[in-house]
Amino acid sequence: MKLEIKNLTKSFGEKEVLKDISFTAESGKALGLLGRNGAGKTTTIRIIMGVFYQNSGKILIDGKPFDRNKLRIGYLPEERGLYPKQKIGEQLIYFGMLRGLSKKQATENTVRWLERMGMSEYKDKRLETLSKGNQQKIQLAVTLLCDPQLVILDEPFSGLDPVNAMLLKDVIKEVIAEGAMVILSSHQMNYIEEFCDNIAILNSGKIVINGNINDIKRSYPRNIIEIGSVQFDEIAPFVIRSLNEISTDVETDEKDSVVRVKMKRPDDKMKLMEGLLNEKFDIDSFKVREPSLNDIFVEYTEGAI
Amino acid sequence: MKQLLKILKFEYMSCVKNKAFIIITVTLMVAVILIVFIPSLFSNNSSTDGEEGEKSIIAVNSSVYDEKTIQKEFSALYPDSDIKITNEDTNALKEKVNSGEYSFAVKIDSELSFTYVTVNNSFFSMNNESLVDIMKNMYSMKSLENYGIESGEASKILNPEVTFNTVTTGTDQTKNFLPVYLLMCISFMAVATYGQLVAQSVVTEKNTRAMELLITCAKPSNLIFGKVIGSGLAGLTQLTLIALTGIAVVSSGLGGNIIGFMSQYFNLPIQTIVYFLVFFIIGYFMLAFLLGAFSSFASKSEDLNTLTTPVLLVLSAVYMALIFMMQSEDMGGSILNILSYLPISGPLAMFVRVSLTDVAVWEICVSLIVQIIEVYLLGMLAAAIYRIGVLMYGNPPKLPEIIKLLKIQRETDKAKTTE
Numbered sequence: 001m002k003l004e005i006k007n008l009t010k011s012f013g014e015k016e017v018l019k020d021i022s023f024t025a026e027s028g029k030a031l032g033l034l035g036r037n038g039a040g041k042t043t044t045i046r047i048i049m050g051v052f053y054q055n056s057g058k059i060l061i062d063g064k065p066f067d068r069n070k071l072r073i074g075y076l077p078e079e080r081g082l083y084p085k086q087k088i089g090e091q092l093i094y095f096g097m098l099r100g101l102s103k104k105q106a107t108e109n110t111v112r113w114l115e116r117m118g119m120s121e122y123k124d125k126r127l128e129t130l131s132k133g134n135q136q137k138i139q140l141a142v143t144l145l146c147d148p149q150l151v152i153l154d155e156p157f158s159g160l161d162p163v164n165a166m167l168l169k170d171v172i173k174e175v176i177a178e179g180a181m182v183i184l185s186s187h188q189m190n191y192i193e194e195f196c197d198n199i200a201i202l203n204s205g206k207i208v209i210n211g212n213i214n215d216i217k218r219s220y221p222r223n224i225i226e227i228g229s230v231q232f233d234e235i236a237p238f239v240i241r242s243l244n245e246i247s248t249d250v251e252t253d254e255k256d257s258v259v260r261v262k263m264k265r266p267d268d269k270m271k272l273m274e275g276l277l278n279e280k281f282d283i284d285s286f287k288v289r290e291p292s293l294n295d296i297f298v299e300y301t302e303g304a305i
Numbered sequence: 306m307k308q309l310l311k312i313l314k315f316e317y318m319s320c321v322k323n324k325a326f327i328i329i330t331v332t333l334m335v336a337v338i339l340i341v342f343i344p345s346l347f348s349n350n351s352s353t354d355g356e357e358g359e360k361s362i363i364a365v366n367s368s369v370y371d372e373k374t375i376q377k378e379f380s381a382l383y384p385d386s387d388i389k390i391t392n393e394d395t396n397a398l399k400e401k402v403n404s405g406e407y408s409f410a411v412k413i414d415s416e417l418s419f420t421y422v423t424v425n426n427s428f429f430s431m432n433n434e435s436l437v438d439i440m441k442n443m444y445s446m447k448s449l450e451n452y453g454i455e456s457g458e459a460s461k462i463l464n465p466e467v468t469f470n471t472v473t474t475g476t477d478q479t480k481n482f483l484p485v486y487l488l489m490c491i492s493f494m495a496v497a498t499y500g501q502l503v504a505q506s507v508v509t510e511k512n513t514r515a516m517e518l519l520i521t522c523a524k525p526s527n528l529i530f531g532k533v534i535g536s537g538l539a540g541l542t543q544l545t546l547i548a549l550t551g552i553a554v555v556s557s558g559l560g561g562n563i564i565g566f567m568s569q570y571f572n573l574p575i576q577t578i579v580y581f582l583v584f585f586i587i588g589y590f591m592l593a594f595l596l597g598a599f600s601s602f603a604s605k606s607e608d609l610n611t612l613t614t615p616v617l618l619v620l621s622a623v624y625m626a627l628i629f630m631m632q633s634e635d636m637g638g639s640i641l642n643i644l645s646y647l648p649i650s651g652p653l654a655m656f657v658r659v660s661l662t663d664v665a666v667w668e669i670c671v672s673l674i675v676q677i678i679e680v681y682l683l684g685m686l687a688a689a690i691y692r693i694g695v696l697m698y699g700n701p702p703k704l705p706e707i708i709k710l711l712k713i714q715r716e717t718d719k720a721k722t723t724e
Contacts, residue, residue, distance in 0.1 A: 049521045050521060051517065051520060051521060051696065073521075075518065075521050077514075077517040077518055077521075079514040079517055080514060081513045081514025081515040081516070081517070081518065082513065082515050082518070083319075083509075083510075083513060083515055084513055085323075086319065094311070094315050095518065095522060097311050098308065098311060098312075098519075098522035098523050099522055142518070
């Protein structure tokens with residue numbers, strides 16, 4: 001299944017919030033929707049969910065207009081909220097039924113998801129009696145209760161402690177493995193990098209870069225070599241002194257015991273390796289440095305790395 | 306439809322399981338029991354207009370009027386007391402009244418003066434006035450006898466019995482006025498209370514941020530219709546429980562005097578009661594849709610008053626106007642007729658018309674159809690307003706802004722449909 005967002009535009013009054021944005025998401029894969037605050041991530045998600053209507057553009061599922069009633073959708077909104085005074089089990093069943101499950105299915109899924117979240121004992125408790133982190137877990141259970149084909153998570157990691165973040169990570173991985181299409185927005189690049197195959201970075205309502213993370217990383221010049229060695233303080237002067245015809249810049253990272261060599265041409269990396277081997281340096285690692293997602297994000301949302 | 310039923314059931318259960326709702330219901334049921342039961346309790350214990358004692362004794366010392374006249378006049382006004390004619394002086398009477406032997410005592414000093422001896426002269430006691438009436442009566446009888454008229458004749462002259470017949474060509478308003486007035490009060494309070502319940506529920510969902518999840522799971526029209534019908538059914542459950550409690554207490558025989566009072570003043574024809582229920586339900590829907598819609602603009606509970614007060618003010622104005630019309634000779638004439646077809650005022654005004662005036666069946670049918678259409682249109686308008694309001698935070702918008710937003714929404718929906 002393929003979800004296509006095609007040329008969406010949205011204005012609130014005079015302010016144009018989304019400017020002709022397009023991206024694609026696929027089943028069994030996660031798409032990271034990235035952008036700074038106010039970039040238009042939540043507006044995009046809200047349009048997909050039918051909270052707002054776009055001014056122009058299309059949303060297609062497998063080439064056909066997107067009908068929200070024909071797809072099981074799990075949605076974790078940025079503004080979390082359930083009924084604080086209601087029993088947890090009752091509201092999970094209610095939301096499950098609103099998403100189209102039968103009462104029996106909703107009840108079974110409630111038991112299953114509460115167990116998965118380690119919250120079974122709270123089934124008959126009121127939501128307001130739980131800590132904020134646990135309320136967040138219940139909210140996630142509500143999102144996934146209908147066994148969704150499309151999962152939309154708006155800032156899912158905000159407010160979670162490391163243990164709960166780990167649980168959420170595992171759950172998202174499971175959902176992807178089961179074949180769901182996941183779209184998630186987050187500021188935490190390490191999480192996005194961990195399970196998103198594709199990203200779309202929004203800046204001031206425009207998609208500035210969009211595609212497979214690895215392809216994006218490979219599109220950067222591969223001319224910086226990272227050499228890991230305990231002899232890093234000897235390697236750096238050697239490269240400057242003896243290999244200056246192939247390198248332009250040498251940088252030492254004492255903390256990580258790494259020397260970064262910027263090559264004139266990416267193809268010269270074998271010459272660098274030969275030079276180091278001839279001098280019999282004790283080398284732990286030798287690799288091309290790829291930009292991190294964080295580097296890419298900052299570059300596209302702020303200007304340059 | 307399925308989704309609407311799910312929402313309706315959830316809203317209904319949320320209402321009836323709510324602690325405050327349960328406490329109010331139980332409190333009102335207890336209040337009904339007390340209202341029915343307490344008057345009979347008092348009437349059993351005090352047969353002499355507030356004076357204490359079971360079969361009380363009233364002592365009368367008189368050298369002016371004869372024993373037969375005193376017995377006759379006092380027994381007529383104090384039928385549940387023993388009247389004791391005595392020669393005891395004021396001090397002895399004081400002592401016995403103080404000890405509780407006499408409920409109170411009267412020493413007739415002359416034809417037109419007496420001393421009333423009582424322990425406490427209660428603000429609510431009518432004894433002073435009653436004794437003055439007895440004295441006036443005895444004096445008049447004695448005076449007429451002095452002119453040679455026998456006591457029987459004198460009594461007939463002083464207390465003539467007048468009989469009359471009333472022929473009404475329309476509806477006898479004197480019969481229905483009090484119950485209709487009371488039912489209007491009840492429906493006004495109930496409609497406003499249950500309407501506020503809907504408004505509160507909308508604000509709670511918005512405050513707790515459950516709204517964004519809800520409107521992505523369900524149609525806004527289903528959400529507001531489910532909420533209004535669910536809360537309304539909860540209200541009807543509460544009213545039914547209270548009414549059943551009243552009926553149970555009255556039919557158990559504990560009601561005492563209140564049964565007679567009810568059958569005298571609340572003997573409404575069954576069709577009037579049916580009309581009341583129908584117009585009450587229609588009135589509730591109209592108000593609840595408006596309150597639900599406007600409350601969707603409230604970001605916090607404090608905003609609720611600002612948004613719901615205009616609607617409640619209109620309802621209050623209608624209620625007051627109808628009360629004045631009920632007291633006028635022509636029942637407001639054509640104004641009442643117009644009011645009975647308008648939203649908000651329609652249900653109350655039509656109930657007044659069918660209960661207190663002659664209304665043709667076709668007029669009732671037309672009014673019902675018009676009001677049902679109005680309820681549907683208000684429901685649709687409420688759903689449209691609700692759809693905009695629930696996602697708006699910050700200061701509540703003014704009416705022109707709401708109208709502008711509705712227009713924008715309509716254009717967007719149109720564009721969406723044609724796409």
